[in-house]
Amino acid sequence: MADRDVVDPSAVDADVPHAARIWNYWMGGKDNYAADRAAGDAVAEVYPQIVTMARQSRRFLIRAVEFLARERGVRQFIDIGTGLPTMQNTHEVAQGVAPESKIVYVDNDPLVLVHARALLGSTTAEGTTTYVHADYHDPDRIVAEAGKVVDFREPVAVMFMGVLGYEPDLAVVRSIVGRVMDATPSGSHLVMWDGTDTGAEVVEGAEKLVESGGVPYILRAPEQLARCFEGLELAEPGLVPITEWRPDGDAPSVDAYGAVGRKP
Template identity: 50%
Template sequence: MDAAEAAEAGAIRARIDTGKPHSARFWNYFVGGKDNYEKDRELGDHIKEIFPGLVDVARTSRLFLGRAVRHLATEQGVRQFLDIGTGLPTADNTHEVAQAAAPDSRIVYVDNDPLVLAHARALLTSTSEGETAYIDADLYDPEAILREAAKTLDLSRPVALIILNTLGHVADYAQARDLVNRLMAGLPSGSYLVISDSTATSEGMIAASNEYNKSGATPYYVREVAEIGGFFDGLDLVEPGVEQVTRWRAETADSTAVDAYGAVGRKA
């Protein structure tokens, strides 16, 4: 590591607050990752006592991502992916799934969490035919995201916009829809939207969300299934539409019922 890289690493570490839980680290703990701290694990263990099903949500949401990306790469010919709210790298990241199916795929990750930034180099692997990039940017500035993404992606050609387990952090539903609409407005016809989020479909999930929001971490608000569907207004839903993440084009007989719904929609 040279002096510039060391200085950058030091600046990133200075932004990391280990004194309170963080959503990316909390989720990393739930999927079996190692990039978390004591406060994240304490909250995770507490939430598991209240609602063990959240572990299934974390696990199956990751599997949904893989199925959606493979479907778009292999069946729809998509070669460009914009993944917002990347989170910490684990197994089967978007670029790994996409480039395994289509080596010439180009992927841009977007996040503004300093720990994710610290791990960006792990995400920036790529096939020689494709490309992977990382943007340190905020969901609340869609136009800046699109400007930066255009340095790697050709925004005159279809792009798959992926926003998983992220929009729940936007408290106001109308604002969340506006952010999605502004992002999709910058993408051409033939582009796709992929969204999944936890839903207010059980008392356990609602209780877990309320307890999480007391922790000091950035709050996460579970929404009704119809509100998840609302993000896709004006798009053509890919079958089977808005569905539990375990049941969206399931490749195995996973009958786990989870409080998380997702869908894929196409811009005409």
């Protein structure tokens, strides 16, 4: 991590709701402040399932990474928009299956950068875990920086986990995903989940988030998310609610869909 990327924690504004901290609160983490909890509670008041969604999103990540590492033999992961570290982060899951795995975390959030050093301290001796400070609107920079760690001649898992709703234009979203996937070889995978507009309560929750000072997040129809997987071979069971993707226990359905697609 370059010195120019080091952020002073005192520069973080605790009085303004922060997306990563709100999500951390819903997931039961401790890296949040009163403003984040107030915004999180405002959403949960009208959409109580947001807490379930947050925690089940991590279960989806764990299952998807384990599937790719164990069943598809993937040893390289680029986790774009990683957010604050919580339980069972991507490198812990992948390296738990294959200690030699290489993981590149990507985020443009100064607060996430503050926590990056602690996150990278738990990697295996055999593997590599690093952090790239970049915005997903600059996929060329992501590919260039990730290429210092991963070998783009070998399969790579590209992950967008509940972050693409910060871009309102679906065409831009598809371009971002496509440009990163274009850099990867056959046998690579796209792992993605996102919130969907599949219920009135979740839509109201998104509105409450904005009213509470949070950054707007665009909820899309599952059919729109499916367009990001065009040209890829979806692993069973396809694009489904994240609690239904290779479930490891009983969980209520949530307004979030995810899938894993293989590049032919």
